[in-house]
Amino acid sequence: MLVDEGALRALVPRVLAGLVRRGEDFDAAEDALQEALLEALRVWPDNPPHNPHGWLATVATRRLVDARRSEIARYRREETTAYADPPPAAVEQGDDTLFLLFCCCHPDLAPASQVALTLRAVGGLTTREIADAFYVPEATMAQRISRAKRTVRGRRLDQPGDLAVVLRVLYLVYTTGHAGRVDLAAEAIRLTRQLNLATGEPEARGLLALMLLNHARLPARLDSEGRIVTLDRQDRSRWNSREIAEGVRVLQSALALQTDERPPGRYQIEAAIAALHDDAASAEETDWPQILSWYDDLVALTDDPVRQSPAAVLGRAVAVGHVLGPAAGLRETDRLSEVIGERHRWYAVRGHLHELAGDLDTAAAAYAEASRRATNLTEHDHLLRQAVRLRAAARTRPGDRP
Numbered sequence: 510m511l512v513d514e515g516a517l518r519a520l521v522p523r524v525l526a527g528l529v530r531r532g533e534d535f536d537a538a539e540d541a542l543q544e545a546l547l548e549a550l551r552v553w554p555d556n557p558p559h560n561p562h563g564w565l566a567t568v569a570t571r572r573l574v575d576a577r578r579s580e581i582a583r584y585r586r587e588e589t590t591a592y593a594d595p596p597p598a599a600v601e602q603g604d605d606t607l608f609l610l611f612c613c614c615h616p617d618l619a620p621a622s623q624v625a626l627t628l629r630a631v632g633g634l635t636t637r638e639i640a641d642a643f644y645v646p647e648a649t650m651a652q653r654i655s656r657a658k659r660t661v662r663g664r665r666l667d668q669p670g671d672l673a674v675v676l677r678v679l680y681l682v683y684t685t686g687h688a689g690r691v692d693l694a695a696e697a698i699r700l701t702r703q704l705n706l707a708t709g710e711p712e713a714r715g716l717l718a719l720m721l722l723n724h725a726r727l728p729a730r731l732d733s734e735g736r737i738v739t740l741d742r743q744d745r746s747r748w749n750s751r752e753i754a755e756g757v758r759v760l761q762s763a764l765a766l767q768t769d770e771r772p773p774g775r776y777q778i779e780a781a782i783a784a785l786h787d788d789a790a791s792a793e794e795t796d797w798p799q800i801l802s803w804y805d806d807l808v809a810l811t812d813d814p815v816r817q818s819p820a821a822v823l824g825r826a827v828a829v830g831h832v833l834g835p836a837a838g839l840r841e842t843d844r845l846s847e848v849i850g851e852r853h854r855w856y857a858v859r860g861h862l863h864e865l866a867g868d869l870d871t872a873a874a875a876y877a878e879a880s881r882r883a884t885n886l887t888e889h890d891h892l893l894r895q896a897v898r899l900r901a902a903a904r905t906r907p908g909d910r911p
Contacts, residue, residue: 517550517561520562523609524545524562524566525630528541528542528573529609533573535630536658536659537573539630539658540572540576541572542572544568544569545565545568545572549561549568613678614674614675617661618661622654622656623674624678624685625657626658628642629654631703636654642693643685672710672713676713676716676776680719682696694724695724698717698724702717709766711764711766711771711774712774714762715776715780718757718759718784721753721759722752722784723783724752725749726749728747728749736890740786745791753784756783757788760784763780779807781803782804785803798832800828801831804821804824805825808825817848817849819855822849826842826845826858830865831865842855842859842862853882857875857892859872860873860875860879860895860896869900870900876892876899
């Protein structure tokens with residue numbers, strides 16, 4: 510019998526959480542579990558256990574005992590025949606995935622360390638895979654993960670964080686994108702699915718819906734040469750309709766739990782905006798008034814203009830431009846310039862709104878400035894192409910000289 514490595518991997522966070530919950534050292538528990546996994550790959554093909562979770566938990570526990578007693582060789586000789594099916598008493602109960610996510614998102618850890626430890630402990634990725642995804646040397650990532658483990662060593666992990674921190678870390682994993690051998694967006698969706706199995710919180714559902722609705726557009730986001738294709742120009746037949754349908758169902762289930770005293774949070778609102786974009790058969794059929802209404806709710810989540818999300822306020826400015834006219838949208842960007850700074854996305858939004866108003870020369874200048882300020886090469890090239898396109902269009906308008 511071949512071992513289902515996917516199913517084996519899914520057991521890892523539950524077993525690891527059980528060991529940590531018992532008070533075992535995080536680093537030692539992970540090492541013991543890795544040895545148990547290797548043993549499973551050796552033993553299970555010929556002698557599969559009835560209780561895989563219990564088997565791993567028991568063998569990992571024995572490995573921890575081995576390390577303490579320094580008698581690994583003798584233990585292996587004595588226990589070889591006992592590996593078939595350990596007693597159910599070794600299985601830890603509870604929301605293990607949720608517990609382990611909270612441990613990895615301990616407030617004493619920096620965001621980068623929270624992400625790395627989450628991918629290592631809950632995602633089951635190798636240090637090399639995580640390093641490759643973040644474009645850093647494997648040794649650097651190994652040090653980051655080791656420091657994170659040392660930081661949480663000895664801490665009380667019964668209340669290591671809160672759900673908001675966990676959701677932020679998972680969304681950070683998702684927005685890091687797609688790189689190297691690991692698709693971090695897909696990994697974030699997988700982890701968020703696990704989180705939703707452990708908690709019925711509407712915002713956790715909202716985050717899963719947001720990821721699915723955005724991920725559904727991935728096949729159309731780049732052209733054959735790897736260049737960005739803006740939402741209004743994407744081939745919508747290439748969108749993943751299955752992911753869209755699932756995202757809408759998850760979002761509806763989250764919104765159904767809301768009350769006047771507990772309105773939708775950030776992730777549910779952003780998912781609702783994404784759903785309206787995904788629902789439109791063409792860019793021209795986008796329900797901009799409804800999108801603006803959701804953006805109003807999103808911006809209203811905080812009264813402090815300085816703490817407003819730049820993506821939220823700039824997205825609202827675009828929606829204002831489509832509903833109330835480009836001039837109104839541009840006035841919104843004028844108001845925002847001192848709050849969020851004239852960063853490259855601010856200029857990009859100005860370019861879009863000027864193009865919407867028909868002022869192609871000014872739009873081209875805004876896109877050129879956005880390109881100059883962009884730090885991502887793909888975005889830089891995209892914005893530069895927008896500027897070149899509009900300059901060419903401005904020269905060939907009816908009534909202009911060729």
